[in-house]
Amino acid sequence: MVRHRANLVKTRTSLKNRIHAYLLMHGLVEGTPFTKTYVDKLRGIRDYKINGYRNVIDALNHEIDEASQRIGIEVKDDEYARLLMTIPGVGYYSALLIASEIGEIEPFPDSQHLCSYAGLTPSTHRSGGVTYHGNITKTGSRYYVGS
Numbered sequence: 001m002v003r004h005r006a007n008l009v010k011t012r013t014s015l016k017n018r019i020h021a022y023l024l025m026h027g028l029v030e031g032t033p034f035t036k037t038y039v040d041k042l043r044g045i046r047d048y049k050i051n052g053y054r055n056v057i058d059a060l061n062h063e064i065d066e067a068s069q070r071i072g073i074e075v076k077d078d079e080y081a082r083l084l085m086t087i088p089g090v091g092y093y094s095a096l097l098i099a100s101e102i103g104e105i106e107p108f109p110d111s112q113h114l115c116s117y118a119g120l121t122p123s124t125h126r127s128g129g130v131t132y133h134g135n136i137t138k139t140g141s142r143y144y145v146g147s
Helices: 002-026 036-044 048-076 079-084 092-102 111-118
Strands: 122-127 130-136
Touching: 002 048, 002 092, 036 048, 048 079, 048 092, 079 092, 092 111
Parallel strands: none
Antiparallel strands: 122 130
16 A cells, blocks of 8 residues: 555656656746646646646546545554654654564564664675674665665
8 A cells, every 4th residue: 555655656756757847848837846836837838748747647646645545544553553653753654654564573583683674774894804884775675765
C-alpha cells in the first residue's frame, strides 16, 4: 500500500516536471512551479499537452488521497507503526512504511543489526590498523533508505 502511494507520487512528480520543462521551453509561464498562482495560470493556457497532463495529475491526486486515507486507517491497526509514530518527525505514512519494509523485528538481536539490515549504518574500511567511517551504506529498501 505504501509502495503503491510512493509510485503514484513519483509518477505525479514526473508529469509536473514535464509540464514545467514544456512551459520553460515555450516561455509560457514564469514563477515558482505548482503554487496556487502557477496552477491558476496553467488553467488559462489552451494547450492540449498541458491540459492532458493536468487531467492525469488530477486523477493521480485523487488516487494519492485515497491511498493516504487507506494508510491512515491501516496505521491504527499496526502496533509497530503506532510505536514509531511516537518518534518526533515520524508521521503515519513514514511509520507504516518503515514497519512494512522491516517487518518483524524479533529476528534482529539488537538495534545495530536492524540498522545494518536497513542500510543506515556507516560504511567502514580498515587499513593498517586505522578504521575509516564513511557515509551510510544505503543497502536497505530504496523506499526508506536515504530518502
